[in-house]
Amino acid sequence: MSSEIPEELYDYSKREPRRPTPTDPEVDGYPIPMDVRRRLYQRQQELRQFEQRAYDLFMQNLVKGTSHLSLGMEAVSAGFAEALRPDDYTFATYRGHAHTLSKGVSPGGVMAELLGRENGILQGKGGSMHLTSVEHNMMGSYAIIGAHLCIANGTAWSAQMRGTDQVTVVFFGDGTTNIGAFHEALNFAAIWDLPIVFVCENNLYMEYTPIDYITAVEHPAADRASAYGLDRIVVDGNDADAVYQVATEVVGKARQGGGPSMVEAVTYRHGGHSRADPGKYRPPEEIEAWKNQDPIQVYHSRLLRLGLPEQDLIEIQQSVATMVDEATEFAKSGQPPSPELAMTDLWADGGSSWRN
């Protein structure tokens, strides 16, 4: 039996590459103060070098289980972090290392958590996919797709009811836009007029499948926004300034009682979905094109154009490298948690017993 179905439907790596939209030259001229831009650069360096180290530690078999890296997606997390106050709330997915660090959580504690050590931020109970720091209002990383969008609404409701002007920002992937929780969450946010920002990190792939192959619209989040009365906002997720600019607007709107927004940041992950995935379902020219528009390179070039001495940037890189080394040493110095620790904190009394 002969088949009329073209080969690219079976082998995604042979599909037409989806290339990045070129960096908008006008972004250079955005009125963003240089100290903010330096911080954006530093933050992206932190996220990049931390994730590279996490990858190296995987290769040394020091990180158990899977993990999902944000390499190539740093501009989204950095851009939003810069627009937030410390008392604002964030929620992330299992690809949450960057968002946890961006909220100011200790890199050593996060690294130790990846290694499953007792000195990890969750004493090894959460691991890579559940990084949480309530102390920093980083309200968790969630490995069930879409679940946290609904929970984030509750946080936003709480802020609204308590009369604070705290904003909740919830990050999720493109794959999330096809699950019911996404739509239920947007509807709730809209009817309750919540101070919340939904941020879709569209890296073009839902795990191993091109998002456009399994989604009815081109922009999985932005093209659905109108169904909930929200504006259609698409931003270059590989340009931290572009993200920061949009983030400032939507966070400001939410803070002033203007209600929810949704932002779709189009970006790309350099690696596969998770540790086990080399990402070979993607056309090589596509990977190449996105790596050529790497967010850190884009930003490095911009800062040089704007007159920042290269030596300053090198110093930032070096100080971050030292920080990552220290985080690694801290993590390695931790002990594996005792089995007894698993029996704690199930119930409010601190234990795990359910009968007398």
Add this chain to the structure above:
Amino acid sequence: MARMTMIESIRDAHFVSMEADDAVVVFGEDVGHFGGVFRCTQGLQERFGKHRCFDAPISELGIVGAAIGMAANGLRPCVEIQFADYMYPAYDQIVSEAARIRHRSVGDFTVPMTIRMPTGGGIYGGQTHSQSPEALFTHVSGLKTVVPSTPYDAKGLLLASIEDNDPVIFLEPKRLYNGPFDGHYDRPVVPWSKHESAEVPEGHYTVPLGKAVVRRPGADVTVLAYGTMVYVALAAAEESGIDAEVIDLRTLIPLDTELIIESVKKTGRCIVVHEATRTSGFGAELAAIVQEEAFFHLEAPIRRVTGWDTPYPHAQEWDYFPGPDRVRAVMSDVMEV
């Protein structure tokens, strides 16, 4: 002291808790303006405003998800799922998030939340308005599961649940909303106004979670029951002439194992009764605990009287329902061993 139906006492518990604590918020489908399909939240919106009691879309996942986020941020949500049968879209939130967040965040992110849902059959609700899903919750570490059987307990247990710092599943036997139903479906309904356990004190009191109660002391056989089945077991005991000790568990998690084991050691026999399907039901857990801890006191096998291992059949509702005849027959069986 006034006599109340279970609906009225649940409503009263809401009033008392919302009056005492501004952090308590109540929402769900038709819960605000209409006051709930079973009227358990009637008048709350009027009294406390639309920020404390409000309507949600048909969106169980969204409701429970939002409640988790509220609970993590200083509120004490008490949400209603219109029927326990509608809980499944929210099950992921309940299991993967509410039950586990405290553990994986080392106690930092907590969920003091109560989810109320009417449970059980006896109203010709068919497959999707009659289920008793308690074992789906007791199987999940991190959830408390409560099943009241009287208006007094319903108020006291609901107040204790709302004030509890863990997520609580509060299952309301809908066949008991208006009266103590003993399974004799062909007889006139006895209203709560004619029953002394409908005496409900005004104001605040709690019935602690984890404390069972002996509803009928007896020497021959221990019958473990909760919800509607408490009255079925009591009826069976009276009709059989067997001196059964009927224990109302009231809360499944945490479980009052002490009272159960003490009773079985005294009677030497044990029957577990629940309306839910038999296989992997909570009765299996109870039977396991009793044999682990009182094996050498047993004079007969532990028996279960339960719903069938089928969906709740519409037309054969009273065949499925483990009524007093079935309980009585098993009581006689174990006494003959």
